[in-house]
Amino acid sequence: MAENHEAGAPGRWTPPAGWPAMSRADVRAALTAPGMPFEMETVAIDGRPTRTWKNAPPSLRAVIETSRAHGNATCVFYEDERVSYDAVFRATAALAHHLRDLGIGKGDRVALALRNLPEWPVAFFAITALGAICVPLNAWWTADELAFALADSGSRALICDGERWARVVGVRGALPDLEACIVSRIDTAPDGAERLEDLIGATDQWQTLPDRNLPQADLLPEDDATIFYTSGTTGKPKGSLGTHRNICTNVLSSTYNLASAPLRRGEMPPEPSPKVILLVIPLFHVTACSAAMVGYFVSGHAMVFMHHWDAGEALALIGREGVNLTGGVPTIAWQLLDHPDRAKHDLSSLELVSYGGAPAAPDLVRRIDTGLGAAPGSGWGMTETMATVTGHVAEDYLNRPDSCGPPVAVADLKIMDADGTRELPVGEVGELYAFGPMVAKAYWNRPEESAATFIDGWVRTGDLARLDEEGFCYIVDRAKDMVIRGGENIYSSEVENVLYEHPAVTDAAVIGLPHKQLGEEPAAVVHLAEGMAASEAELQAWVAERLAHFKVPVRVVFTDALLPRNANGKILKKALVRFFQTAMR
The missing domain is CATH 3.40.50.980 (Rossmann fold)
Incomplete structure (x- = not known):
């Protein structure tokens, strides 16, 4: 059952003795057995047999009606407002x-x-x-x-x-x-x-x-x-047009990932109990609405809202309200870790910092564990999958910090070649496809784009990824973000992760710059941690020591602000190209 990848290597997490106590296959079998909360059943969705959670709420109406049972328990904290x-x-x-x-x-x-x-x-x-x-x-x-x-x-x-x-x-x-x-x-x-x-x-x-x-x-x-x-x-x-089943699937998908971790360490999952959750990502995004809020109404968790994100205020809220869980996107975790006032606040209530929406550097996973004393968690999904498709927390994430986890039990993944006609074997990089009850129906009033994206129940994600022998998924890049230098593929996330390992770097993105002979060359935009310094040559040498020469950014420019992102936490690389061009004038 040796599942640790290069355990004990420099900078890597070393698993405790006896971990994992159960294989992923055994965990899945135990959690989804007949009569268990995560029992599955096969239903026809648009004529296609699809595994679903047997105990998922049938509709959002059922979710809000179920929430009545929580009575006077706090539902939302917002500034001085408390609402049951x-x-x-x-x-x-x-x-x-x-x-x-x-x-x-x-x-x-x-x-x-x-x-x-x-x-x-x-x-x-x-x-x-x-x-x-x-x-x-x-x-x-x-x-x-x-x-x-x-x-x-x-x-x-x-x-x-x-x-x-x-x-x-x-x-x-x-x-x-x-x-x-x-x-x-x-x-x-x-x-x-x-x-x-x-x-x-x-x-x-x-x-x-x-x-x-x-x-x-x-x-x-x-x-x-x-x-x-x-x-x-x-x-x-x-x-993206979603159904009640699509969004209600996440009620159990998110808790399935949480229930897996104790079994992996040889413990029984604890009885569910209400938590206090600092929910700072916008509810207009599926990560907050589908993967978080809807399930919280079933579980009776208390949600803490903020008028706008501020890491210092968030640290104070964690201490004052006894927050157990927060996150959303990796940037939030970085800012909590790097805030100069972190040590002034009592963060002992914090149990889990989880995120999705954007890839995270492996170093962030380790720092959440050691710097915040919380379990790290990650998952992958997209608007077209109503959020959660994969996920893992705690030891599994520490063991594979560059993975977004395996698919939940009701989801399937496959890796396809560039033209979508051939499934690739384990370990090869290609386009990620996903299937399951969380996959949306179509794009609203976009029949041609729907036909190109939703194929026989599978969604073409546009992400380049690979799967390992146990089904763990590794997102290596967005297809359109990959830099091709003289015919060599450069996955921007690979270079970004190396930059994140530098102690002075707190935000980084790699983009492609046009080159007459090579087509493109990699370049980086970097934000440094407060009070830290690094030069272009230093960061280029840092990457050169760790990656092939053709992957080293030919230019590095620095920005005083964090990099621009959309609501999903993804860096707006088109804006960075314009920024880079301006900075180099």
């Missing part, structure tokens, strides 16, 4: 009845453009409990970007906060489908819109709302539930 699960359900029911009165019903699109506020889950569940399709919009978008998604989705209603309303109001005249707008966190109802607080009250009044059921709606697992827009790193974002 009972209060959230009362507000959800009140808003759902109002939406029904507006004529919103099954299949109608309702957009949601809010910061991470207590009313975000209220609006989300009110919409989806009716059978309407929730369209979460990127709260960072400009007026034109918001208008594009509202028009593209054909949303009949919009629920937003005052900041987003200020952007939308100027373009509303160009949105004939948009019949109703509800605005929160605004002093008075604006012309042409209702004020959310006039409908359900402020958060401290939700507990006094009538205790009533949701409006009647008949929902099936395969009914449409959400349209999440892709990150849009290139071109216009596409709306």
